[in-house]
Amino acid sequence: MKHVVKVIGSGVGGLATAIRLAKLGLKVTVYEKNSFVGGKVHSRTFDGYRFDMGPSVFTEPHLIEELVALGNSPILFEHSPLPESCRYFYEDGTRLIVKSGTEGTLKCLIHDLGENPKRSREYLKKLSANYEALSPVFIQASLHRLKHVWNRNLLRAVWNIPRYGLFTTMNGLSKRFFLNPKTVQFMNRFATYNGSDPYQTPGLLSIIGHLELNIGSFFPKGGMANITQQLQKTALSLGVQFEFNSEIEAIETENGQVRGIRVHGNLEPADIVVSNADVHHTYEQLMPTVAKPNKVLGQELSSSAVVFYWGVKRIFPELGVHNVFFAEDYKAEFEAIFKTKTLVSDPTIYLHVSSKADPNDAPVGCENWFVMVNAPVASGQNWIALVQDLRKHVIVKISRILKVSLEELIQTEYVNDPIKWQQVFNGKGGSIYGNNSNSTMAAFNRHPNFAPNVKGLYFAGVTVHPGGGIPLALNGAKIVERLIKEDHFREFL
Numbered sequence: 001m002k003h004v005v006k007v008i009g010s011g012v013g014g015l016a017t018a019i020r021l022a023k024l025g026l027k028v029t030v031y032e033k034n035s036f037v038g039g040k041v042h043s044r045t046f047d048g049y050r051f052d053m054g055p056s057v058f059t060e061p062h063l064i065e066e067l068v069a070l071g072n073s074p075i076l077f078e079h080s081p082l083p084e085s086c087r088y089f090y091e092d093g094t095r096l097i098v099k100s101g102t103e104g105t106l107k108c109l110i111h112d113l114g115e116n117p118k119r120s121r122e123y124l125k126k127l128s129a130n131y132e133a134l135s136p137v138f139i140q141a142s143l144h145r146l147k148h149v150w151n152r153n154l155l156r157a158v159w160n161i162p163r164y165g166l167f168t169t170m171n172g173l174s175k176r177f178f179l180n181p182k183t184v185q186f187m188n189r190f191a192t193y194n195g196s197d198p199y200q201t202p203g204l205l206s207i208i209g210h211l212e213l214n215i216g217s218f219f220p221k222g223g224m225a226n227i228t229q230q231l232q233k234t235a236l237s238l239g240v241q242f243e244f245n246s247e248i249e250a251i252e253t254e255n256g257q258v259r260g261i262r263v264h265g266n267l268e269p270a271d272i273v274v275s276n277a278d279v280h281h282t283y284e285q286l287m288p289t290v291a292k293p294n295k296v297l298g299q300e301l302s303s304s305a306v307v308f309y310w311g312v313k314r315i316f317p318e319l320g321v322h323n324v325f326f327a328e329d330y331k332a333e334f335e336a337i338f339k340t341k342t343l344v345s346d347p348t349i350y351l352h353v354s355s356k357a358d359p360n361d362a363p364v365g366c367e368n369w370f371v372m373v374n375a376p377v378a379s380g381q382n383w384i385a386l387v388q389d390l391r392k393h394v395i396v397k398i399s400r401i402l403k404v405s406l407e408e409l410i411q412t413e414y415v416n417d418p419i420k421w422q423q424v425f426n427g428k429g430g431s432i433y434g435n436n437s438n439s440t441m442a443a444f445n446r447h448p449n450f451a452p453n454v455k456g457l458y459f460a461g462v463t464v465h466p467g468g469g470i471p472l473a474l475n476g477a478k479i480v481e482r483l484i485k486e487d488h489f490r491e492f493l
């Protein structure tokens, strides 16, 4: 019994944890409520158009390479660097193409946006230095175990505190470096990568931009869904078992210790359970009698999203793989998401066209458009009416900027909204990243990777430490592996 592990959920966090624990020789089963693997990283095909349904920006591919290398059969995870990180479209007609890497970003900042070369360089260097200083302490270790952080990395991180911009907002930090409001808007956008508001989130969080601005993003062969497919193959090669259409009903505990999970009405015994599901769902639905960490769970949630998946019967040379059409009034957009909990009529639109990188993703002469607008979490709004209105605004805005009649070009359509994210993945209110980071301490107040009140229960996924995005979920899985070794298998340390 000492070696039975049950993982709840097959998102990237669950798959990565399953691989790491199976590699230690433990008997691992992954239970997934849906019929497909990968959680939000999965794809669907409609009328010949293939869409990645969730994430599209892929950084730090070495974290995936590291996992597939643990498998028992050789798996080649193919990916290539994208030459551009993003294309930006502003309401006044300004268009930017940001090439990948530090020099590409600098070229855009200095030549296209007219920024001071020295300050621009300093900004990008600051992101990189802060990322290097903070990553070993806040991303690669548990903040909640002294021995994980009590080392020289902590001293280095603490020594650098005055440089982080902890006591200003992301918007405040951007304004210290850049004069052009368009540059500030561009830099502020990275707050949305963990579902936060740049006018509230601390300047420290600007480090989110480091990977994309200084290194660039990548395209996995076969699209984003191929990441989780390759991880599943790796897990299978290590003997991990998968049970799909298997929604866990409860985590059974006794005397503060995990006993197993309840699925299809049966108790499946286990001495270690890893929840990759939303931490709110885990406490509220799966173990309602266990004392909840109310302070952590009571924090404000991250944003959600409305995504239109459109098959478009035309090729647009002015678009790249990643594109952003900015709102004129960025601040009003975040006030709507986090304060009035609604949508604005002029939203910022993120448009991902994977068929630019892999033409097989759309029929000849066509493009697969993933059109995303950040949205508030579901809290009683009329989403049918909101999405209908939003659709009109998005079509008008893109049609105006690209000078086309978009409605006539849409051949196929599917929509996801906060209610669907909630129903399909059990994420509270359809929140994408659990809690937001709209306060100085929020990033430090995420739930630990273990349950303080239940021995044998661990958490891996974007709703717990270290936070949102694929790379962070993968780092979370590494932390869980270390915690489990420390708690149960010291021989592996």
Ligand SMILES: Cc1cc2nc3c(=O)[nH]c(=O)nc-3n(C[C@H](O)[C@H](O)[C@H](O)COP(=O)(O)OP(=O)(O)OC[C@H]3O[C@@H](n4cnc5c(N)ncnc54)[C@H](O)[C@@H]3O)c2cc1C
Pocket: 008, 009, 010, 011, 012, 013, 014, 031, 032, 033, 034, 038, 039, 040, 041, 053, 054, 055, 056, 057, 058, 246, 247, 248, 249, 276, 277, 278, 281, 305, 307, 372, 421, 424, 425, 426, 432, 460, 461, 462, 463, 468, 469, 470, 471, 473
């Ligand atoms: C529209 C959108 C765009 C995004 N863009 C990006 C991006 O560009 N880059 C990026 O890095 N990240 C992005 N993200 C965030 C991204 O989804 C996460 O980084 C990552 O995929 C989350 O992984 P996870 O393992 O934490 O959770 P999930 O993918 O949510 O996986 C959790 C799994 O648990 C399952 N589950 C839940 N409850 C139960 C239960 N009771 N029993 C059994 N199974 C259960 C769910 O079905 C799900 O499969 C985006 C998210 C969305 C929605």
